[in-house]
Amino acid sequence: MSDIHNLNAALGRGVVVTEEGRPAPLPDQGIGHPARRMDGPEKVTGRARYAGEIAPRDVLHAVLVGAPIPKGRVTEINSSETMDHPGVVRVLTHVDMPEFAEPPVPPFAQNLVPLGTDRIHYEGQPIAAVLAETLEAAEEGAALLAVNCAAEEFGTFESSSVHHPEGTAFAFQPLDQESGDVDAAIKDADAVVDESYKTASRHHNMMEPHSTVAEWRDGHLHIWDATQWTYGVRYALAAIVGYETENMTVTCPFTGGGFGGKGYIWPHQVLTPVFAKIVGRPVKLSLGRAGCYTGNGYQPRIVSRIRLAADQKGKLVALDHASENITSVMDNYVEFATATSRATYSVPNYRFRTRVRAANVGTPTPMRAPHEGPGSFATESAIDELAYKLGIDPLQIRLTNYAETDLISGKPFSSKKLREAYNIGAERFGWRNRSAEPRSQTRNGKFIGHGVATGVMATFRHLSAARVVLEAGGGIVIEAGTQELGTGVRTVLPQIAAETLRVPLDHVRIELGSTSLLETAGTFGSGTSIGTGSAVAVASTNLLDRIRTLSGGNDVPAYSEWSDLLSGNGIERLSADGTYGPEDGAPFDAHGSLSEYAMHSYGAVFVEVEVDEELGTARMLRAVGCYSAGKILNPVTARSQMIGGIIWGYGRAMLEQSAMDPTYGRYLSKDLSGVLVPVNADIPGNIDVSFIDEYDPHCSTIGVRGIGELGDVGVSPAITNAIFHACGRRIRELPVQIRHLLED
Ligand code: MOS
Numbered sequence: 001m002s003d004i005h006n007l008n009a010a011l012g013r014g015v016v017v018t019e020e021g022r023p024a025p026l027p028d029q030g031i032g033h034p035a036r037r038m039d040g041p042e043k044v045t046g047r048a049r050y051a052g053e054i055a056p057r058d059v060l061h062a063v064l065v066g067a068p069i070p071k072g073r074v075t076e077i078n079s080s081e082t083m084d085h086p087g088v089v090r091v092l093t094h095v096d097m098p099e100f101a102e103p104p105v106p107p108f109a110q111n112l113v114p115l116g117t118d119r120i121h122y123e124g125q126p127i128a129a130v131l132a133e134t135l136e137a138a139e140e141g142a143a144l145l146a147v148n149c150a151a152e153e154f155g156t157f158e159s160s161s162v163h164h165p166e167g168t169a170f171a172f173q174p175l176d177q178e179s180g181d182v183d184a185a186i187k188d189a190d191a192v193v194d195e196s197y198k199t200a201s202r203h204h205n206m207m208e209p210h211s212t213v214a215e216w217r218d219g220h221l222h223i224w225d226a227t228q229w230t231y232g233v234r235y236a237l238a239a240i241v242g243y244e245t246e247n248m249t250v251t252c253p254f255t256g257g258g259f260g261g262k263g264y265i266w267p268h269q270v271l272t273p274v275f276a277k278i279v280g281r282p283v284k285l286s287l288g289r290a291g292c293y294t295g296n297g298y299q300p301r302i303v304s305r306i307r308l309a310a311d312q313k314g315k316l317v318a319l320d321h322a323s324e325n326i327t328s329v330m331d332n333y334v335e336f337a338t339a340t341s342r343a344t345y346s347v348p349n350y351r352f353r354t355r356v357r358a359a360n361v362g363t364p365t366p367m368r369a370p371h372e373g374p375g376s377f378a379t380e381s382a383i384d385e386l387a388y389k390l391g392i393d394p395l396q397i398r399l400t401n402y403a404e405t406d407l408i409s410g411k412p413f414s415s416k417k418l419r420e421a422y423n424i425g426a427e428r429f430g431w432r433n434r435s436a437e438p439r440s441q442t443r444n445g446k447f448i449g450h451g452v453a454t455g456v457m458a459t460f461r462h463l464s465a466a467r468v469v470l471e472a473g474g475g476i477v478i479e480a481g482t483q484e485l486g487t488g489v490r491t492v493l494p495q496i497a498a499e500t501l502r503v504p505l506d507h508v509r510i511e512l513g514s515t516s517l518l519e520t521a522g523t524f525g526s527g528t529s530i531g532t533g534s535a536v537a538v539a540s541t542n543l544l545d546r547i548r549t550l551s552g553g554n555d556v557p558a559y560s561e562w563s564d565l566l567s568g569n570g571i572e573r574l575s576a577d578g579t580y581g582p583e584d585g586a587p588f589d590a591h592g593s594l595s596e597y598a599m600h601s602y603g604a605v606f607v608e609v610e611v612d613e614e615l616g617t618a619r620m621l622r623a624v625g626c627y628s629a630g631k632i633l634n635p636v637t638a639r640s641q642m643i644g645g646i647i648w649g650y651g652r653a654m655l656e657q658s659a660m661d662p663t664y665g666r667y668l669s670k671d672l673s674g675v676l677v678p679v680n681a682d683i684p685g686n687i688d689v690s691f692i693d694e695y696d697p698h699c700s701t702i703g704v705r706g707i708g709e710l711g712d713v714g715v716s717p718a719i720t721n722a723i724f725h726a727c728g729r730r731i732r733e734l735p736v737q738i739r740h741l742l743e744d
Contacts (some may be wrong), residue, residue: 013688014639019420024693030499034636039490051224052211056282060131063138066124070360070665071154074118078146087137092129093597104239107232109264110363112330114183122362123666124294154360154665157326165332165356178351185318189309193385198377198733200657201301206254214273215282221248228262229522236265243520252513255485260366261296290670297365300325302337304378322353328363337375343456345401355659367714380453380717406598414698417628425604425626438728445612449726455603455714460525463581465518466535469504470574475708478510482520482532488637500540528708534701539578597698601705602628605714609722616738622686630696631703642689645711651678653716
């Protein structure tokens, strides 16, 4: 193992290992090279400019005013004091809006016309906007706005009834699936676990709150936006407001995190250009931190009931998973918490049911590792309970039920090296040295526990295009509409071009984040490397063809000759386009449903915790994640993704929840002092990340699958499984609270 650890240090501790656990050879320059982030210096020196920092001449600042109650009607808005406030220019309400068409969901996030009615469906729903010469004047003016409402009795998760979300716009898989006879198999089984598992609502808390700047110039709309989907902004505006697509340019220079909160399009993005048109001046609308608790969705609270049954040896005979998540009264947002149960183990009898409960809350939305992230807490807790019930090693029961083909479709996997990930992860963690009994390991007066869980994340393949250009002088430029929200696309896409073209990496740069460049999908579903990455590879191959044709030879000339080749032919720029998409020209595919192969990414997560029963606290001491995710483009940026995901999962397990106030019908916290998120002091330095050396020949043209969300999946159950091993307390509700570790 010492070789691996030396390599670990060299790579910034991300490491690619072979199936036998040896370090894979390091390529230089191209795919697999641990290149440093090309935009790192720009970001850490503050030179990177974000949408909210764009300030056109004469820009007005807008502040949205949200409904103070969760249900009812606005009866009066008196703006006289607001208008008297120095600097305030205009107050706008639904009566000032042009006629809006019904929002298409997606790209719009919810089925409610923005600022379109006096009806109130959730606390914080925009009911007015104040526009002023300065942000301060707009905020002060908003505070002076006199709003009267007629309140009605509102619905909550508890008061609502469970319903079948027929025709939901958010269907990534069927709501219900069933095979065999679950009830009969459970009746005859040797061991049964029948429990409910709960996860909390939680908001995204990305570093950069939403910001949109809109300016009309000679009839053309320019938008600067913090988004995960530049093209989606344009689609939403065209469909809802009727603006001409070719008259809009959306630019997103950098996005300061999104985690899904900036994936779909929210009211402020549609309203800002409309406000700018009404007042005839550029408008900037930044939601601010508090606005991110009502201006975008959140991960909904979920209750899952699982019935899991096995024989004496731990072989599963039945799996029944029914989930319910909170949604709004406007939309059937479905969180497929059953996703992990559908995709992880081999089981002859299964039944999956996905239901919702509608309340007067904003519409939830995907949040990093939607579905599988919270779903894994249920699936991976239940199988752990089963292992202890049967006296079987928790890792062994997972290997016993290893799925060789996809449970639902029966199809083979595009590539799956989860068995290797379990084995290498267990080796790196030292799993087999642990004492099996709960409450049997102590250190410094505290209980020590070891837990394991499987991570399985869906694969999303999106239609995407890219252009690769050879410039005079020999520089290579990638041009693609895609946006960068911290994942490393400004580094890994050039690596793909450098690899395909056999050009030094520092001769490749990228222009991205604009609808003036070729269309790519949104940055979501861990799909950018698969979609845009493949498009860059195809475009690079096409460029090689053009260079060869230009040279008149049978072979592509050496890179050192390309510059002369261009100038000799009097050409400034030679470019080629490339497209990647799922089968049949479809714009989008989930889980490989259009392919003859099922597609998922995999992880094996091991954690060590320490439980102090006197204080009722638990700490994560170390974590090991080993992943099967196809080719790894860059072990440094990939490691960052995975440790980010592990911290994300720790947050769900131990800290994060957006609590609902039952009296006022609002999420209680609207800032980072009231919501707990992990900080450095919570996270051990000892996080070990490795990847199985793998090439997926079916998922993309460059061998990759998705990794951006995978790191979260399995982390929260690994932590609570470790807590059970430490002290014998089974926790079925997140986040873990002091009372869970104190009460008898
Ligand atoms: Mo991610 S929740 O698909 O942005």
